[in-house]
Amino acid sequence: AQTIHQWPVAEIKAVGSPLSLGCTIKGKSSPNLYWYWQATGGTLQQLFYSITVGQVESVVQLNLSASRPKDDQFILSTEKLLLSHSGFYLCACPPPSAETLYFGSGTRLTVL
Amino acid sequence: QQQVRQSSQSLTVWEGETAILNCSYENSAFDYFPWYQQFPGEGPALLIAIRSVSDKKEDGRFTIFFNKREKNLSLHIKDSQPGDSATYFCAARRNYNVLYFGSGTKLTVEP
Numbered sequence: 001a002q003t004i005h006q007w008p009v010a011e012i013k014a015v016g017s018p019l020s021l022g023c024t025i026k027g028k029s030s031p032n033l034y035w036y037w038q039a040t041g042g043t044l045q046q047l048f049y050s051i052t053v054g055q056v057e058s059v060v061q062l063n064l065s066a067s068r069p070k071d072d073q074f075i076l077s078t079e080k081l082l083l084s085h086s087g088f089y090l091c092a093c094p095p096p097s098a099e100t101l102y103f104g105s106g107t108r109l110t111v112l
Numbered sequence: 113q114q115q116v117r118q119s120s121q122s123l124t125v126w127e128g129e130t131a132i133l134n135c136s137y138e139n140s141a142f143d144y145f146p147w148y149q150q151f152p153g154e155g156p157a158l159l160i161a162i163r164s165v166s167d168k169k170e171d172g173r174f175t176i177f178f179n180k181r182e183k184n185l186s187l188h189i190k191d192s193q194p195g196d197s198a199t200y201f202c203a204a205r206r207n208y209n210v211l212y213f214g215s216g217t218k219l220t221v222e223p
Contacts, residue, residue: 044213100146103155
């Protein structure tokens with residue numbers, strides 16, 4: 001069975017500090033991977049997607065970047081956090097025979 | 113411009129009633145519409161989905177009614193239970209890699 005593991009579960013960071021969030025997929029080879037951001041009490045905004053290792057497409061600019069260093073790994077990062085980066089970051093992947101997305105359990109980020 | 117709109121931020125029904133959550137969209141090119149259920153502190157989970165070639169999709173207590181001409185759809189939850197209390201997101205897909213979400217409707221089912 002396919003599983004999505006996100007780390008860390010939660011982070012509290014200072015404005016201006018760097019950030020790295022990770023996502024690992026198990027049980028599916030060469031998955032399409034997606035990063036979403038959700039403000040507290042808000043909707044989900046797609047940030048990036050990646051079809052293959054080394055390739056990342058940006059959907060919306062939020063002063064964040066993403067990388068796909070391995071087939072099963074997707075990294076979200078920034079060198080300088082803003083207050084507006086606070087929220088819930090979700091990694092997603094399509095299941096083997098469905099058209100939509102399954103989401104990981106997310107990382108809660110608080111920027112102070 | 114919001115691509116997918118959910119008209120109600122919140123909805124309260126009594127246990128056993130049918131909850132109706134509404135959604136509308138802008139882009140005629142959207143062809144696939146999933147609904148997600150999200151509990152606090154968790155990632156959203158796929159509940160049910162419909163393709164634009166269909167006008168109805170049923171799965172147990174959950175039914176989607178889809179009106180392509182009017183560009184709207186609704187999620188009906190029959191015999192609502194307190195455990196159905198969650199936030200429900202309507203979403204729409206234009207191409208395989210981009211999914212747009214509505215702002216969500218927080219459903220409360222009172223016992």
